[in-house]
Amino acid sequence: MKKQTVLTAILSVFLMIGISNTVEAQFGKKLKTATGAVKFGKKAKKTSNNKSSKKSKGGSSFSSLNSETDELNVTGEYFGLVDKRPFGFKFIKEAEGKIVNELHYWEKKADEPQLKLQLKESYFTKHQVKLFFKWMSASASGYIEVIEVAPGVLAQIKSDRSLNDNDKPVALDATRTVVDVMAKNKADFDTWDVETAQAKVDMILTTLKSANSEKVKKKLMRFDVYKNYKGKVAFAKGTNYLRNQKSNQPTEKEANFVTKRELGATLAFKPYFKQPLAASHPGAWFNITYEMLGEKTDREALRKSSTKFSKNIPQIDKDQEKFYFWYPKVTVNTSNNIADYAFLELLRKTQDNLKAGQTYDLKITVWAFKDGENIDPVATGTVQLEYTPGENGTKKLLFDPIKGWVTVLEDYLDE
Amino acid sequence: MRQIRIIIVIFLLSISSSVIGQESQNRILEKFESGKYTVYKLNAKKKFEKIKKAWPLEITKQGANVSTVLVKRAGILDELFEADIPGYPAYFAFKNFRLSFINDYAVYYEWNGKQQAKTKYILVKPGGSFNGDLESVNKSVVTYAVATFKNQTGARANVKEAKAELAAAERKINSIENKEVSKIEIQLVSKPSKVAHFSEAIKYGVVVTLKNGTLLKTPNLGGKIPWDDFILSHEGVSNTIDEVRVDENAANIPNDLIRLKIASKYHGSLKASKSINTTNDLSIQVNQNGFWGWERHKYMTVFQGVDGQHAGRGDNLIVKVKTVSHKQSGVKINKIEIYNTTDDKLVAQYKLLTTTELIINAKGGQGDNGKKGRKSENIGGNGGSGGAGGNVTVIKDPSTTKFNITINNKGGKGGNGGAPYYSSGNKGNIGVSGDDGNISNQVKNITLNF
Numbered sequence: 001m002k003k004q005t006v007l008t009a010i011l012s013v014f015l016m017i018g019i020s021n022t023v024e025a026q027f028g029k030k031l032k033t034a035t036g037a038v039k040f041g042k043k044a045k046k047t048s049n050n051k052s053s054k055k056s057k058g059g060s061s062f063s064s065l066n067s068e069t070d071e072l073n074v075t076g077e078y079f080g081l082v083d084k085r086p087f088g089f090k091f092i093k094e095a096e097g098k099i100v101n102e103l104h105y106w107e108k109k110a111d112e113p114q115l116k117l118q119l120k121e122s123y124f125t126k127h128q129v130k131l132f133f134k135w136m137s138a139s140a141s142g143y144i145e146v147i148e149v150a151p152g153v154l155a156q157i158k159s160d161r162s163l164n165d166n167d168k169p170v171a172l173d174a175t176r177t178v179v180d181v182m183a184k185n186k187a188d189f190d191t192w193d194v195e196t197a198q199a200k201v202d203m204i205l206t207t208l209k210s211a212n213s214e215k216v217k218k219k220l221m222r223f224d225v226y227k228n229y230k231g232k233v234a235f236a237k238g239t240n241y242l243r244n245q246k247s248n249q250p251t252e253k254e255a256n257f258v259t260k261r262e263l264g265a266t267l268a269f270k271p272y273f274k275q276p277l278a279a280s281h282p283g284a285w286f287n288i289t290y291e292m293l294g295e296k297t298d299r300e301a302l303r304k305s306s307t308k309f310s311k312n313i314p315q316i317d318k319d320q321e322k323f324y325f326w327y328p329k330v331t332v333n334t335s336n337n338i339a340d341y342a343f344l345e346l347l348r349k350t351q352d353n354l355k356a357g358q359t360y361d362l363k364i365t366v367w368a369f370k371d372g373e374n375i376d377p378v379a380t381g382t383v384q385l386e387y388t389p390g391e392n393g394t395k396k397l398l399f400d401p402i403k404g405w406v407t408v409l410e411d412y413l414d415e
Numbered sequence: 416m417r418q419i420r421i422i423i424v425i426f427l428l429s430i431s432s433s434v435i436g437q438e439s440q441n442r443i444l445e446k447f448e449s450g451k452y453t454v455y456k457l458n459a460k461k462k463f464e465k466i467k468k469a470w471p472l473e474i475t476k477q478g479a480n481v482s483t484v485l486v487k488r489a490g491i492l493d494e495l496f497e498a499d500i501p502g503y504p505a506y507f508a509f510k511n512f513r514l515s516f517i518n519d520y521a522v523y524y525e526w527n528g529k530q531q532a533k534t535k536y537i538l539v540k541p542g543g544s545f546n547g548d549l550e551s552v553n554k555s556v557v558t559y560a561v562a563t564f565k566n567q568t569g570a571r572a573n574v575k576e577a578k579a580e581l582a583a584a585e586r587k588i589n590s591i592e593n594k595e596v597s598k599i600e601i602q603l604v605s606k607p608s609k610v611a612h613f614s615e616a617i618k619y620g621v622v623v624t625l626k627n628g629t630l631l632k633t634p635n636l637g638g639k640i641p642w643d644d645f646i647l648s649h650e651g652v653s654n655t656i657d658e659v660r661v662d663e664n665a666a667n668i669p670n671d672l673i674r675l676k677i678a679s680k681y682h683g684s685l686k687a688s689k690s691i692n693t694t695n696d697l698s699i700q701v702n703q704n705g706f707w708g709w710e711r712h713k714y715m716t717v718f719q720g721v722d723g724q725h726a727g728r729g730d731n732l733i734v735k736v737k738t739v740s741h742k743q744s745g746v747k748i749n750k751i752e753i754y755n756t757t758d759d760k761l762v763a764q765y766k767l768l769t770t771t772e773l774i775i776n777a778k779g780g781q782g783d784n785g786k787k788g789r790k791s792e793n794i795g796g797n798g799g800s801g802g803a804g805g806n807v808t809v810i811k812d813p814s815t816t817k818f819n820i821t822i823n824n825k826g827g828k829g830g831n832g833g834a835p836y837y838s839s840g841n842k843g844n845i846g847v848s849g850d851d852g853n854i855s856n857q858v859k860n861i862t863l864n865f
Contacts, residue, residue: 190467190468191468191489191490191491192489193466193467193489195456195466195489196488196489196491196492199488199489199492199494200492203492206510228618232657254615254616255614255615257616257660258660259616259653259655259658259659259660260653260655260660260662260663282508282510282511283508283510283511283513283526285528315528315529317527317528335713336713337713359654361654371499371505371564372564373571382655382656383655384653384654384655390760390761391759392758392759392760393760
């Protein structure tokens, strides 16, 4: 029994050592995967460990790179903050008569680099951001990225996205986490720890995102629907008329929009924003209010009013980085019996004043909402709702004794 | 007696401490100054760990209020945090991060819509101390922030009031209220070539000429006049700003033209209108098909076994048509009324050129496919029956000699049979197709009230 306990303890210790090695040797691990040569990786690790110990005696494996210059000024010997071994980086602008813009990486001395990362050219030419990347496999763990956070300081980054395009780094809205910092001068680690590098990376990404947002907006302005409806809410008879297949390509046709609709019938709507909410109101999320016949209902206010509304009115905390809702909303949808409870509450409140044959203006406002307050409207629209006459018109849709929208809500609230 | 006194003292102390906890950042920051703050960050084990370098903080005050806090992260990255509500701040915000000062330190955290805080750093003032854990810090931030939000009512009202004042001032500048106006006009931004039921929107704006010759315009024409300066009373189209769409119901377009009508809210005599003849030349498709088998559960209670559900039949319709002259252009048009006798509901009233096609779909739905068979049976589920097509009766007035109508009222196909449980078994039977609907034509005098 005692033997077994001792054995378990020993095994646990080995396991822990194994885990800590894995964490500390991020780049090396990727490299092993990249080359597919585990033996080579082990050899490289041993070699680099030896070199590291030599280094501590004053030697250095890649110091010869420090005398080389390049256009981006990144070539040189680097030391890791987490993985403390020395590494070599060399920027190659041109090879075999072609512009390649590659960052070559060595962790052991060899003629061929152990890794070749690609410069994202447009980030550099337009924003002077030096971002290098490499897809070693299609999964998120197979992605390596390096961003220069200060002269002679590189942040090594991992992401949460899997491969979309081999020739592109992960999208700007992906999560980028700094896992290590590499510097030519070890003294830079006093300033550049992982957290600080992360903050700098976040800042760089904000710049890139902001520029990208401008670019996206420029592209969106090619679409009449965005050009004509930014800051407004468009309405249609179904969500299918407002959907589109690709992001930032609003191909929906204005001809399918409506400005008048039968009260109680399916009504879909989609707001288009002048700026993404994350840019115009950082830290805010969306709220929607409905106004008709002098009554107003507010999704967030209703959420706070009862558990029933709280359960049935989810917060709209997506799409903050988009120029429109990816999925259109509905007031009510008769084909799948889905409704916005805030709109149903508006119908319940106004039911006594609704008359057959009359038409009512419904104003929908999408708000930037933060800390319990509607801060600013980000899109508004008005649609006319007609109370169609007859027993099978709006009356049935709203007040059918079993399925009417108002009946269903009243029954639910009376439970 | 002494115990009661102690309890009262503890109670009063707890009240006073909770009040202090709900003080605005302006009050709390009276005890803070700019300087180098000791920073604790969360490590991988979710414990706070002191980092080497202190971060400089610059606190900017405007009178008694703190307007901004500049955090020089690691001494090199500037992050400018601004007060959420200047008169009574609960936090200072920089992008998605917030900074709230509590006790001897500032908590640097993220906040989400579910009112949860995720602390990233603790910034301790010079001479201050910190020894909390993540959970208690997060909790204290939430408690403080939520309580302070409640106390912000007055300050928030002030902000709202200031915003409203700004908006009112801007409105006053741009509104035609109290301005001497000589005329108002409707200006079309776009007019589709076809002005008919379901045609594209007609976009318009309003141009106001002041007596001094100045031109003012609504926002869609590049101006700033608020739309609510005008009363709209459009005819034959939706009564909406910016754009209108021709009414789907011909009964609402009695004179075969649409009319945009506006009036100034502040100048009784100032009105403008613009009339556009309808062209009635857009083909219309009316769908009154039966539901498909897989949708049956939406219409009635179903008990699902291995057999597919039966589809619904197309609705029975009566289509009445009478030819009249367009009241403006004089061309022949058909007045059409479609009545659904299955639902006992008027479906539509249209006016179309005699050559413009009307497509009526009253097809039966398609039966649901049979499901995979049971283990105990050597056959898959049978397909559901297709729905029958609806019967369509077309009643033509003697005046109608030309009516371009297409009626699709075939019965729906039966669903496919389901696979057997074992491959040695047989597929289920294909469902029976629905019967085609009848089409009958009648000619008789009819009256259409539109």
